[in-house]
Amino acid sequence: MSQLATTKVPAKTCQLADQHHLADKTLIIFDWDGTLMDSIGLIVESMHIAGKAHGFTTTDKAVKDIIGLSLMKGIELLYPQASAEQKLLIQQSYADYYIANSQRTPFFAPIENMLQTLQQQNRRLAVATGKKRKGLDRVLDASDSHHYFVMTRCADEAGSKPDPQMLTDILQCTEQQVSDAVFIGDSIYDIQMANSLGMTSIAVNYGTASSDELAAQQPTYQVDTPQALAELLCA
Template sequence: MSQTTTMIPAQSSQSANPHHLADKTLIIFDWDGTLMDSIGLIVEAMHIAGEAHGFKTTDKAVKDIIGLSLMKGIELLYPYSSDKQKLLIQQSYADYYIANSQRTPFFAPIENMLQTLQRQNRQLAVATGKKRKGLDRVLDASDSHHYFVMTRCADEAGSKPDPQMLTDILQYTEQQISDAVFIGDSIYDIQMANSLGMTSIAVNYGTASSDELAAQQPTYQVNTPQALAQLLCA
């Protein structure tokens, strides 16, 4: 796949010019499928969990709920399950994911990118559909707490595309919307940024297809982690 950056016309008055990103002092990332190569394990764990309690779904259906909170995703995938079954699926998913979480590294160029952005005195943050317990676990395992001035999770601020995670991060860092850019791989990520008029970068290597992401009109769109690093660090 090409490592070029695909420009998407901005909905706002901001120009889709890579040099514009040099002015961004706050860079907010989604986690799964954006920084961490975890989509395969998420899909696998959801199949294992659903089938353990008598429910089946498709890879595409699971990918389509990634970015939402886990319980919201389960409700969408298995609408005919009882409340008790949903809780059991949630627990089975968590058990399997945790037991296999060593299989979810950062995408190859991501850690160097984070280090470069820190050297450029950018503030880095995370807004994720994970629960706090789950995010802290992977931050510990990847030894990456120190990169981020703030992290926000779905059980603290509502599931995407609710923008509360982003507004909480803005308030904590004392930054304006115009100072920030949000990067994600799902349609919910881009919808969340768009709801605030925040500059966004959609990455095509995660959950949603290039066409699905383009339909949400992100400010920028990139095909690979390498292209993301080139765009942000230029």
Template structure:
């Protein structure tokens, strides 16, 4: 009951996108392999998962430190060239749309803070017909990359909410680190990029292992 009472007071629910709301991790990994290998660079599935949540160029810097600036830009373009026409393969996780509807009906204000660029987020919001759920969205090309908390600060300012009013939900260590920098309540989800152990090491306020578990935690009756 104590958990439910604490979350009942939260009027602003901020979500990461990839791996938290949308089942896009597989396509991101596939796209990065194809993009890197097109320019002579190789990496592992886990290495790609570890940079999800960061801005794309920041992630490419980490994955391919020996690449020149020109090569990194070429990898970014190749990534987009593959990801965009295949983005129809990335649905919302099961139960997520029902959760968003319930939270909206309960009067919660919903927002997104993502490592995607604005054009990329708008594209998947259109594809999933979910624009109307979110009053505020913030992207990597409008802010400092996670785990810098600028995205969250911008959302708080735009919604005129305080840190204590909000909860942030994400699937990467960068998400939880970002919330921790502000002392914001956080929920780590284990079904995205990071392992349960890696997320637990960041000391999220709560941790769930399935989309249904997230729904059960947030959608207080």
């Protein structure tokens, strides 16, 4: 089996080849929704509300499958029969509902303690997200978490996942190499993005995609819970 094949570790075990040893990673890049923040339920609810407001319906699974993409790209995939004007209206209805209810999206426990520990270990932390800049800044403000991250990159600044431009921008800004970094995400697009650069990846099974869907993308590591992620990264 390739060293890059999925290694589903019981969190405290970190025994892969040296180039994948997480203790050596100086740059840790996170997806946001479904990885750091418990927001998947609200995203699904918001998309249903927005679609129905303009005469369209979809399924929970279909919405989860587009999480990680930019919002408009997701809407185009969910509602291909909608006109350009309708897609813009769905986007606005989604944003209105999500913003009005965003107090319902806390960090997963124990994510904030994990971020604090990683900072204390002198790791550099960053975010690469399918959110727009305005949306990410809003949740960073609401969660008082700007200070954890040396850089954040959004889909409206560098293209929608799995385009790796967000990751390459972060590497360039932080003057780090691919071998210095690990990317953590909950969608197949996250793992595809990391794989396109040959970057070490951690797939988390508690977000959008199923364990089997993520395993098929061959992440370097795969964990079931936020606690397991924290133990793996902070070991």
